[in-house]
Amino acid sequence: MATWPLRPTPQDLDRIRQDVAAIADLQQQLLDRDAALKKRDRVAHQYQIAGGKVVLTIAPSLPANLDSVGLFEPAATHIGIGRVSTGLGCPHAETNPDFLGLRLAFQTKAGGRVDFIAINDPASPTDTHAQFMKLLAATAAGAGKGVFPSGAQLLTGLIGSLGLAQGGRISAHVLRQTSRAALSSTAYQTYWTGIEETGGIAGKFVIEPVSQENQHRALSAGEYHLTEEWRARQARGPVLFDIYWIPFIDAQHTSLDELTSAWQEQRHPVGTMTFPQCDPSSEDAGLWAALAAEMGANPGNWVHDQGNTVREPSTEFGIARKIAYRNSQEGRDVLPEASYAQVFRTGTIDGVLAAELKRRRAGKQDIGHIDAAP
Numbered sequence: 001m002a003t004w005p006l007r008p009t010p011q012d013l014d015r016i017r018q019d020v021a022a023i024a025d026l027q028q029q030l031l032d033r034d035a036a037l038k039k040r041d042r043v044a045h046q047y048q049i050a051g052g053k054v055v056l057t058i059a060p061s062l063p064a065n066l067d068s069v070g071l072f073e074p075a076a077t078h079i080g081i082g083r084v085s086t087g088l089g090c091p092h093a094e095t096n097p098d099f100l101g102l103r104l105a106f107q108t109k110a111g112g113r114v115d116f117i118a119i120n121d122p123a124s125p126t127d128t129h130a131q132f133m134k135l136l137a138a139t140a141a142g143a144g145k146g147v148f149p150s151g152a153q154l155l156t157g158l159i160g161s162l163g164l165a166q167g168g169r170i171s172a173h174v175l176r177q178t179s180r181a182a183l184s185s186t187a188y189q190t191y192w193t194g195i196e197e198t199g200g201i202a203g204k205f206v207i208e209p210v211s212q213e214n215q216h217r218a219l220s221a222g223e224y225h226l227t228e229e230w231r232a233r234q235a236r237g238p239v240l241f242d243i244y245w246i247p248f249i250d251a252q253h254t255s256l257d258e259l260t261s262a263w264q265e266q267r268h269p270v271g272t273m274t275f276p277q278c279d280p281s282s283e284d285a286g287l288w289a290a291l292a293a294e295m296g297a298n299p300g301n302w303v304h305d306q307g308n309t310v311r312e313p314s315t316e317f318g319i320a321r322k323i324a325y326r327n328s329q330e331g332r333d334v335l336p337e338a339s340y341a342q343v344f345r346t347g348t349i350d351g352v353l354a355a356e357l358k359r360r361r362a363g364k365q366d367i368g369h370i371d372a373a374p
Contacts, residue, residue, distance in 0.1 A: 005314035051292025054082035065199025070303025093223035107344035118191035122262035129320030
């Protein structure tokens, strides 16, 4: 088992930084190869299904390692910004195979940023960050060729870069994971974060619907069917999730190395998360959705201990994700955090921020980078 927790040296950080330096090149490849893109954007999770205000309510009783760390003040309430997306990149029909992603962004009372970044599968697509970069490269190579990416394109790309055995294994694993969305009737699903060190213990968070409603989609489902279903669901009432902490047990049952293996789950409830009821066609909902799309996020935004003294994630994969997300945001003109930091405190979008969001949204619509809401 890898040494845990990893406390990286400057040399470690430089090496990992080089490992993920191709993010900017991949952004440009996507732009060059997919006619639907008109400017650089996210390498992954580009396509937004839903976005808006969220409310996190912390449970009155918490596991000891979480108690009073970051957001986890017993019975506290936090306002944040949530986003549901497809996973592997460019705009494409929601009936295509893909991951679904969930991002929840909050701010602690002390002003620290905390982001939950999760996908609708209990395992990672790859075991290492180097393999994940190869996966991103393979998906970028398939941009603009219909299904994103097709099984054959993904397999060819991964075998070419990783060899038959490793490339074939990762391709099969990813195709199994991405098949979920192709069969889904809703994006209201269970999501799992990566490994987060919290209060001296490694663990993950599970963000699970209060009611299980995902069925096989209808054969007649349209290219926007997940977006349309979510909008109808939120118009009827709040969209509720329970949040659980699942701690590390041992190397066999909760591997820190074989990230493509799901963890054995000993769930501990830690709170609830709500997308409040809203009229998705309203101007206010449109502004919140635009904020969710334009802001940045990072799995490295986390408070690991009560004093917030741990500056980096505790695994190489986690450090690589932090650097890669930062590189992606630098390459796509992300909305500066200072321009929306007050939203976490007030729960409102002021006139200055609203004007900037409208300007950005109109600019992207004018060049055909995004469509009007379906």
